[in-house]
Amino acid sequence: MLIARLIADPATLETRLEAATNALEERGLRLALARMLDHHGEVVQLSLPEGEASDLLKVLDEHFAPADMLVAKRDFATPHLFISDMDSTMIGQECIDELADYAGIKPQIAAITERAMQGELDFESALRERVALLEGLGESAIEQCLAERIKPMEGARTLVETLRSKGCRTVLVTGGFHHFADPVAEQLGFEHVVANRLEVEGGKLTGGLIGPITDSGVKRATLEEEMGKLGAGAISLATGDGANDVPMLQAADYGVAFRAKPVARDAATGRIDRGDLTSLLKLLDIPESEWIAG
Structure with a gap:
């Protein structure tokens, strides 16, 4: 069993849901039920008797993005x-990027952060490299950064x-x-x-x-x-x-x-x-x- 919950643009929900249902059927996935949730009328729940979550997510992405969604293999x-x-x-x-701005090296550190987040760099090596660049920065900059930047x-x-x-x-x-x-x-x-x-x-x-x-x-x-x-x-x-x-x-x-x-x-x-x-x-x-x- 697969259950998906989805928050999408209500103005186009019905049209997109029909297209998504057809796309699911082309993948051998049958939509058994679609209903709106009791407490949140903008959330639609889709129930399928079988299938892979990755396939369902791909179809939902193709037909509803940008959207908020969650797929589970049992009742929520x-x-x-x-x-x-x-x-x-x-x-x-990103705290380390904002802290780096107080040292005047935000672009240099932010570039490393982005590559690490994308999975292009080993996390530990990237972290140690960035922290090393902050050597000599006053600890007071952390409090200032927290107060001024972190929300x-x-x-x-x-x-x-x-x-x-x-x-x-x-x-x-x-x-x-x-x-x-x-x-x-x-x-x-x-x-x-x-x-x-x-x-x-x-x-x-x-x-x-x-x-x-x-x-x-x-x-x-x-x-x-x-x-x-x-x-x-x-x-x-x-x-x-x-x-x-x-x-x-x-x-x-x-x-x-x-x-x-x-x-x-x-x-x-x-x-x-x-x-x-x-x-x-x-x-x-x-x-x-x-x-x-x-």
Whole structure:
């Protein structure tokens, strides 16, 4: 069984749905039922008795993009674990790029960041290279950067706090730094943080890191460790946007690529390309009257 939920342009929904149904049939996929959700009338649920999620997502992309969607192999339910990337997912910026601006080297570092997110560079090597370029920058620049540059993604706090109100465990796991992730987590309502640590001596960055690197393997391992604590039958939701998030997205029951790079999008079973992060609450059919305002 496959179930898809979709938020698309309502003005063209009926026409596109007919075209998508024909395209599915050409692939040997039969649409058994299409209905609007009870709590969110802009969300259509599609049910298929069989098929591959990748094939369904491809057809939905072809006929509805840009759209917000999520595909599952069983009935949808509120997740027990929400685990998310930070930069360009829960916040609208890449912290290391913004911090680099205070050192006057943002273009140089941003170019490396982009290649790493696209999966063109080894994450750890790219991270160490960028951090080394920040050697000598005052630690006070981090506080200034947080205050002046770092802003939550629209809908982020509402998503996190609403899921928490439903008993969902919330974890922020990032290839960024505790200097940024800890205050962001507190602001948004995350219960636990996994991140990298910048080395600071005499009030200045040394250009080094302390401890192990939070890479794609650590992100997936964190999801698996948290799920192990929750026990059998627990459901996980993960969000991310870059190559470092791919294993985590693949391991989650609901792996959602948020305005993501192609490599992350291709690995996910959901996409948010049209709305903000509250689209996830709509796709999960959580009534807006139960949302916790951000």
